[in-house]
Amino acid sequence: MKYLLSFSILVLLSSLSFAQTGRVKGIVMDNSKNTLPGVTIHIKNTSTGTQTNDIGFFEIADIKDGNYILSVSSLGFKTKELPFTISENEVDLKTITLYEGDEILREVVIEGERDNKFSRNKTAYVSKLPLKDFENTQVYSTVTDYLLKTQIVTNFDDALKNATGVENLWTSTGRGGDGAGYFSLRGFSVQPKLVNGLPGLTNGTINPANIERIEVLKGPSATLFGNAVSSYGGLINVVTKKPYIGTGGELSFTTGSFGLNQITGDFNTALNKEKNLYFRLNTSYATERSFQDAGFRKSFFVAPSLSYRVNNKLSFSFYGEITQAEQTNPMFLFLNRSAPQHSKNIKDLGYNYKLSFTSNDLTLQNPTQNYRVEMDYNLSDTWQSQTLISKSATSTKGYYTYLFDFGILENDTFSRFLNKQNEYTGTSDIQQNFIGDFKLGKLRNRVVLGLDYFSAISTSNGTGYAFYGNVTPQGGANGDDPFTADVVETTAYPLSTAGVDAVLASQPVSNSKSKYNIYSAYASDVLNITNNLSVMVGLRLDHFDNQGSVATSDDDYNQTTLSPKFGILFQPVADKISVFANYQNGFTNVAPALVGNPADGPQTFKSFRPEQANQIEFGIKTNIIKNKLNATISYYDIQVKDQVITDPSSPFNKIQGGEVYSKGFEIELNANPVNGLNIRAGFSNNDSKVTKSDNNEILNTRPLEAGSKTLYNVWANYEIPAGKLKGFGIGAGCNGASERFAINYASTGEFILPAYTIANASLFYQADSYRIGLKLNNAFDKEYYKGWSTIAPQTPRALLANFTYTF
Incomplete structure (x- = not known):
């Protein structure tokens, strides 16, 4: 037995010493030949892997003989798979080049921890290219999911x-065609109409439960996105949550003042053994009452998403958002736009802002659906094909009311008008993009070539508007119809469905349907002349086909527009400081107008060029102290021209001569000065004026849509990073605006909404699997207002509490 045991050990040692193994090694670089540290190297279908070192080198030893596939992946780059064979040898893969690409290519990745959690250095949507903010000649703000969580x-x-530079003008009313509210940006109104870079519509407010981040692109942006979803001030893009590798999720409950209760869920998992098919579901149910004497909102939201990576070349994605919401529409006081104002400010008006002037019996329902399907195919290491299809449908059903001062009745009396809504809007969009990252000689080109088809259909089957009594800002009421000769001192107008239906029974019911199509082709190229100097050029060819009412061809017209853009960027200190300048274009299609003196014969239609907006901007971006300090400082100058106005020499003719001028500067700061502390701050100043117009009411005045001249915001969040109190944190900040005009016309005079500064604060504890937070909004209970020819009181002090469990 002793000899047998010795012989067995000898045989085992011999087999181990002569086992057939090998190794694989290589260096990983990007397309500019910079080595990449920290790249994940993994042999597929095994537990073997490593990471590249500081100079991009890796080596994996003791690999048994056989055929393998090496997966090379890094956040912000397209994953690369390389086959290799081990046969008692060393395999040197030499240089492996990774090409940039992020979520627009639908690679399923999880973003790692960032020190500067309020900033995001790279995005795909605002440029339709995997382009770092530091390399982008256009300015944009990103609101991250971490920032939204810390602020509850x-x-x-x-x-x-x-x-930075965004102000709410008009919150979502739920009315058909109103969309998800209006915001002021660089002197112009804008609405959030993009979801993941594609058209996405809603007639109610957007649910934040499915938001990964919000991108606000500054300045005219028609070259890449067209005029249907952008404004002269910019555009707002909502980026939704998407499937990721792994299984997990969270449940969250938020409760607070004014009857707020919201429960949200987020679940992610693989659906197959190969783990290349991932499903994620986000859902939310919320109810909230108004701070006024009436008003509420409740909503149910579900967002399924699916990501299927067929192989290293081909992937599919599906995203959906389905919302069922019911609310009372927010009640504004609409100021008269053609008669002198009795009051000039809130104090003169004597407004009791706790009165809603509505009833919980009169509600609007806003069902909304958004769907997107995406297919991405890697044609080669340098070219990708991206096919995108989106569908949106939004409806409004119920009672809409508004209060308007016609200037006929005395003492700031507002007349109530209402109708029964039955509206629908549907959109379809198909995009085909070819995205390249290649070199011509020594010059790097990052290119997107795209085709886009967009179609929108709207139907209206609501009733006409009916008079339904008067109110005063202090709460008085009477039934004197301002459009009848009879004076009625008192009349009962019950705010109930029965009372409203009885009045609306005599109103006509609309039966209209309209449609338009947009056909576009666009191209953009970011050309690196040197490692520190790059230029960006782009052009869009846009054909607008307006079919108007489908029942007649009298309102049909079409226009074709070219929309160019150009930018230049220089990095005096590579990856630390960039100096940029850009020229951006936007446009609006203009319908033909009837011209000619009727006394001389029938009038004829005159066609016009699209209205144009051109921006010149320059500034500086910093990314210093290892990404701990990101700052953007910019100055812009926007001129809108070719607005159709009445010919000064003939009241029967129209010419393109109207102009609006908007200029200003913006400063945005995202900082992480010490571990655990994140700061976000913004300041903007805008000067806007109508410089040419046939409307003397607005000539040489600041447009009402321009909002406040000065805006500012700051939020600081500190989370204790280590020790016994690790996870405890505090947040504080404020946002404010200078005074602004609610009305400012020559014949009406002005009504000024006062300046405000609103303070907010939070406390929280973050553990491994749960988070508890408290948030105080409007901490000093400031009474303040917003509006756009309207007066809309804002929410007073409110306390929120949140509990989130992560699994």
Whole structure:
């Protein structure tokens, strides 16, 4: 037995010493030949892997003989798979080149921990290219999901308070065609109409439960996105949550003042053994009452998403958002736009802002659906094909009311008008993009070539508007119809469905349907002349086909527009400081107008060029102290021209001569000065004026849509990073605006909404699997207002509490 045991050990040692193994090694670089540290190297279908070192080198030893596939992946780059064979040898893969690409290519990745959690250095949507903010000649603000969590944000309007230079003008009313509210940006009104870079519509507020981040692109942006989803001030893009590798999720409950209760869920998992098919579901149910004497909102939201990576070349994605919401429409006081104002400010008006002037019996329902399908195919290491299809449908059903001062009745009397809504809007969009990252000689080109088809259909089957009594800002009421000769002192107008239906029974019911199509082709190229100097050029060819009412061809017209852009960027200190300048274009299609003196014969239609907006901008971006300090400082100058106005020489003719001028500067700062502390701050100043117009009411005045001249916001969040108190944190900040005009016309005079500064604060504890937080909004209970020819009181002090469990 002793000899047998010795012989067995000898045989085992011999087999081990002569086992057939090998190794694989290589160096990983990017397309500019810079080595990449920290790249994940993994042999597929095994537990073997490593990471590249500081100079991009890796080596994996003791690999048994056989055929393998090496997966090379890094955040912000397209994953690469390389086959290799081990046969008692060393395999040197030499240089492996990774090409940039992020979520627009639908690679399923999880973003790692960032020190500077309020900033995001790279995005795909605002440029339709995997391009770092530091390399982009256009300015944009990003509101991250981490920022929304620290502030316990429960509505979209509060989320956008973190975007520099953005001010809420008009919250979502739920009325058909109103969309998800209006915001002022660089002197012009804008609405959030993009979801993941594609058209996405809603007639109610956007649910923040499915928001990964919000991108606010500054300045005219028609070259890449067209005029249907952008404004002269910019555009707002909502980026939704997407499937990721792994299984997990979270449950969250938020409760607070004014009857707020919101429960949200987030679940992610693989659906197959190969783990290349991932499903994620986000859902939310929320109810909230108004701070006024009446008003509420409740909503149910579900967002399924699916990501299927067929192989290293081909992947598919599906995203959906389905919302069922019911609310009373927010009640504004609409100021008269053609008669002198009795009051000049809130104090003169004597407004009791706790009165809603509505009833919980009169509600609007806003079912909304958004769907997107994406297919991505890697044609080669340098070219990708991206096919995108989106569908949106939004409806409004119920009672809409508004209060308007016609200037006929005395003492700031507002007349109530209402109708029964039955509206629908549907959109379809198909895009085909080819995205390249290649070199011509020594010059690097990052290119997107795209085709886009967009179609929108709207139907209206609501009733006409009926008079339904008067109110005064202090709460008085009477039934004197301002459009009848009879004076009625008192009349009962019950705010109930029965009373309203009885009045609306005599109103006509609309039966209209309209449609338009847009066909576009666009191209953009970011050309690196040197490692520190790059230029960006782009052009869009846009054909607008307006079919108007489908029942007649009298309102049909079409226009073709070229929309160019150009930018230049220089990095005096590579990856630390960039100096940029850009020229951006936007446009609006203009319908033909009837011209000619009727006394001389029938009038004829005159066609016009699209209205144009051109921006010149320059500034500086910094990315210093290892990404701990990101700052953007910019100055812009926007001129809108070719607005159709009445010919000064003939009241029967129209010419393109109207102009609006908007200029200003913006400063945005995202900082992480010490571990655990994140700071976000923004300041903007805008000067806008109508410089040419046939409307003397607005000539040489600041447009009402321009909002406040000065805006500012700051939020600081500190989380203790280590020790016994690790996880405890505090947040504080404020946002504010200078005074602004609600009305400012020559014949009406002005009505000024006062300046405001609103303070907010939070406390929280973050553990491994749960988070507890408290948030105080409007901490000093400031009474303040917003509006756009309207007066809309804002929410007073409110306390929110949140508990989130992560699994």
